[in-house]
Amino acid sequence: xxxxxxxxxxxxxxxxxxxxxxxxxxxxxxxxxxxxxxxxxxxxxxxxxxxxxxxxxxxxxxxxxxxxxxxxxxxxxxxxxxx
Numbered sequence: 419x420x421x422x423x424x425x426x427x428x429x430x431x432x433x434x435x436x437x438x439x440x441x442x443x444x445x446x447x448x449x450x451x452x453x454x455x456x457x458x459x460x461x462x463x464x465x466x467x468x469x470x471x472x473x474x475x476x477x478x479x480x481x482x483x484x485x486x487x488x489x490x491x492x493x494x495x496x497x498x499x500x501x
Contacts, residue, residue, distance in 0.1 A: 444464065
């Protein structure tokens with residue numbers, strides 16, 4: 419399962435996908451991983467369900483060939499992510 423994610427970097431927004439999510443964070447898959455910096459925080463909107471969006475701030479904790487691991491500042495509700 420994956421979720422569409424919109425990330426704001428400075429004045430621009432980008433659509434990526436989260437392939438893993440928990441109440442504490444997300445893992446993004448993107449070919450534009452060089453746009454993110456470890457330790458930096460970004461405004462993130464995770465699309466959940468039909469028209470729902472979970473807005474949060476997420477800090478990049480890890481970058482690697484499997485994507486970006488980000489810790490969210492607000493706890494996502496597992497029920498919403500399971501939809």
